[in-house]
Amino acid sequence: MREPSAVFVQVDPSRELVVPARAGAEISWNDGTVEVTAERISRVALRWSEKLPSDALILGDAWERSYGDLQWSHQQPERLLPWYFLAHSGAGTFGMGVDVQPNAFCAWTVDGDGFTLWLDLRNGGGPALLDGRTLTAAVVRRFEDAGTPWQTLHAAVASMSTRLPARPEPAPVVGANNWYYAYGENFDEKAVLKDASTIVELADGHPVKPFSVVDDGWYPGGIASGGPWDRGTPGVFDDMAGTAAAIKEIGARPGLWFRPLLVREPSALASKGPHDKPGRALDPSYPEVLDGVRADLQRFKDWGFELVKHDFSTYDVFGAFGPAMGARLTRDGWQFHDPSRTTAEIILAFYREIRAAADDVVLIGCNTVGHLAAGLVDVQRTGDDTSGRDWERTRKMGVNTLAFRLPQHNRFFTVDADCVPCTPQTPWELNERFLDLVARSGTALFLSIDPAARTERTDRALRDGIRLALDGGAVSDSGIEPADWLVNTTPNVWRTGDDTIRYDWSQPWGADPIG
Secondary structure, eight states: OOOOSEEEEESSTTSOOBOGGGGTOEEEEETTEEEEEOSEESEEEEEEEOOOOTTOEEEEOOSSSBOSOOOOBOOOTTOOEESEEEEEETTEEEEEEEOSSOSSEEEEEEETTEEEEEEEOOBTTBOEEOTTOOOOOOOEEEEOOOSSHHHHHHHHHHHHTTTSOOOOOOOOOEEEEOHHHHTTSSOOHHHHHHHHHHHHHHHTTOSSOOEEEEOSSSSTTSTTOOBOOSOOOTTTSSOHHHHHHHHHHHTOEEEEEEOTTBBSSOOTTBOSSOOSSTTTBBOTTSHHHHHHHHHHHHHHHHHTOSEEEEOOHHHHHHSSOHHHHTTTOSOTTOOOSOTTSOHHHHHHHHHHHHHHHHTTSEEEESSOOHHHHTTTOSEEEOBOOOOSSOHHHIIIIIIHHHHHHGGGBTTTBEEEOOOEEEOTTSOHHHHHHHHHHHHHHTSBEEEEEOGGGOOHHHHHHHHHHHHHHHTTOSOBTTBEEETTTTTOSSOOEEEETTEEEEOOOOBTTBOOSOO
8 A cells, every 4th residue: 555645743732733753753664664753642643645535425433332322424525434444436335444453543534635544542532642652553445346336345344354363153133122112220130030031942952042131130230320230120120140140041142231430430440531420431441340340341251251241431421423523522621541552552452351350241332333343353343223112213214234343243343233122112024134134144133022012913024034034044155145235324225146135114104213
């Protein structure tokens, strides 16, 4: 790959981008490597000048989960494209990206005259103080046309993950999760065991055991209120080890949700960053915080849980979800306890500690930064929440993330497009189509099955979908592909091998814009 046409440096977030010499920095080229020397650093911008066809469509990724917003679109010079981009025109498809697990938050902008890689090397909302340390910010790659835009994205994702250890042959990840009918309220061990019995019944003796996940709401303090994670709600979940054992006795594998970087009472280890619960979001650059996370994982393993879902950590670090992070990521002016590492380094260290502590427990990352979590979680929630109350959320979030992030499946992690709801509030004929697509894709399939919504029809479809997913899906050697993804954010037409399947995601009035 050729060297960039120009490099710019921002030492402090309050200052402008300038050429390195004006920032008191030095730049050199060394065998394909761009080296910038500076004691304090916030951002580096690398510009490549290259004319882009006027009819080019551009695709990028997202910082963490996507929010129904992944799409091919015309040139928009200020549009932020996290981690990688593809440009497609009549001349073919090409792109640029960075390898997974970089030490910077990396994004691209693309215009008619070229493209720019933005390396965010800040520590929180201020410059990282590297103190003479050499930091490899990112490994940059260029992607050439691999035949079609879909094939090119597959090749791009494969190239960005080549430095990860080879993934073991992935077992299908299928299970029950009560969130989209209970939403963390009014459930107890009896309800959890009923969910386990339901998923085992519908799996119908399949040799691959399904999971049954105890989601948010099992601990004192209320929904999403934070740790400590040392006990269940008194009188409701008095014996978490007993709950896990009972799930296993039924024939499912027990799973547990937690929010590792939030506590219920103010802490001396809290972050100085923005948050709606000030003093309670923990700073992962404190060694003591990582010690606590390791202890939590050990406790969950001792209780007998075989799957752990860790959630909300991006929000608890930045004080915002993906769309609100934008190019700034977080508010200016604050830094972590340890200012010598970039934000990306600190988050990577946090993910690595969780991975090491989990050992052979299946890890799901939710609200985790996908490009950093690649190789450090088994399963990644790649899209924002679906819904057991509003079909439009499932259409917008679930179908979109499956279509546009499916090439990451079994390369970065197992893709999880989120739960298929079966609830009285949502139309089963539409949820059934989503179930069929997810099951066929071979990605993770979790189901929120409200006992009040079960009928002969739902059970028949649920049984078929669950067994198909436990078999690993129905994909051909060429996989499953959204045929109309260039023009549709929630593709209706999907191909697998010689078969074409059409799904109608809309209700009689179309897609409700309020939903």
